[in-house]
Amino acid sequence: METCFEVKDLNLYYGENQALKHLNLTIGRNRVMALIGPSGCGKSTFLRCLNRMNDLIENCRITGEIHLLEQNIYDQKMNVVQLRTKVGMVFQKPNPFPMSIYDNIAYGPRCQGVKEKKLLNQIVERSLKSAALYEEVKDRLHDSAMALSGGQQQRLCIARAIAMEPEVILMDEPTSALDPIATAKIEELIEQLKKTYTIVIVTHSMQQASRVSDDTAFFLLGEIVETDKTLTIFSKPKDKRTEDYISGRFG
Numbered sequence: 001m002e003t004c005f006e007v008k009d010l011n012l013y014y015g016e017n018q019a020l021k022h023l024n025l026t027i028g029r030n031r032v033m034a035l036i037g038p039s040g041c042g043k044s045t046f047l048r049c050l051n052r053m054n055d056l057i058e059n060c061r062i063t064g065e066i067h068l069l070e071q072n073i074y075d076q077k078m079n080v081v082q083l084r085t086k087v088g089m090v091f092q093k094p095n096p097f098p099m100s101i102y103d104n105i106a107y108g109p110r111c112q113g114v115k116e117k118k119l120l121n122q123i124v125e126r127s128l129k130s131a132a133l134y135e136e137v138k139d140r141l142h143d144s145a146m147a148l149s150g151g152q153q154q155r156l157c158i159a160r161a162i163a164m165e166p167e168v169i170l171m172d173e174p175t176s177a178l179d180p181i182a183t184a185k186i187e188e189l190i191e192q193l194k195k196t197y198t199i200v201i202v203t204h205s206m207q208q209a210s211r212v213s214d215d216t217a218f219f220l221l222g223e224i225v226e227t228d229k230t231l232t233i234f235s236k237p238k239d240k241r242t243e244d245y246i247s248g249r250f251g
């Protein structure tokens with residue numbers, strides 16, 4: 001298995017409060033890694049470390065290393081803007097820009113200097129196809145993205161990330177605001193996307209973790225208690241605390 005992320009002794013502090021403690025984790029390339037654990041255990045905080053989104057939070061201090069394909073992303077020489085194009089992110093609540101479907105997707109490439117209409121058209125079509133949205137919107141690309149359903153908006157946000165040709169897509173509870181049908185579509189999409197991208201997904205749903213992920217890491221109070229193949233975590237966890245959590249005894 002090729003390694004995408006290698007996390008080494010990662011610690012994160014919000015002021016005095018240590019939110020992540022001595023994390024070590026390997027995330028395989030072209031795999032889906034689910035992060036599970038009770039509320040407040042640090043899953044989202046950890047996810048944000050993977051594209052340095054925590055840099056934007058005041059009072060947040062990080063020690064340790066995270067290597068993305070052998071490059072330490074916390075190295076002073078790291079170009080953070082470039083990092084965030086390589087490591088895209090999709091949030092809990094779909095957040096399309098208040099502009100047309102087309103412009104939502106073309107926004108990132110345009111910021112990178114792509115001006116040629118034909119090339120932009122190709123990027124928009126390819127990204128929407130990869131996000132399994134093209135057929136639903138191909139006749140209204142210039143309509144506002146805000147008129148799409150929640151599930152369509154979330155796939156648009158995934159298409160927007162894809163347009164940047166990322167290596168990784170981070171997803172922070174991407175279906176928690178969606179109905180079961182829209183959720184099923186996103187889950188199917190994740191299965192498709194992992195052929196091309198590495199996906200790290202925070203989820204509160206154990207069913208979702210077992211349906212979509214190859215590997216799972218169980219977080220508790222800022223630590224990773226256990227990580228393994230998802231099948232193993234859900235059938236033969238090694239740690240009693242993992243077993244208690246997945247069997248619904250707490251959390």
Ligand SMILES: Nc1ncnc2c1ncn2[C@@H]1O[C@H](COP(=O)(O)OP(=O)(O)OP(=O)(O)O)[C@@H](O)[C@H]1O
Pocket residue numbers: 014019037038039040041042043044045046057
């Ligand atoms: N911006 C912040 N400033 C200070 N403390 C924070 C900040 N964000 C998160 N925390 C704290 O860090 C800890 C971990 O929070 P985090 O949101 O990462 O947990 P989580 O596992 O993702 O929770 P949930 O499942 O409820 O989303 C919590 O104690 C939280 O209060």
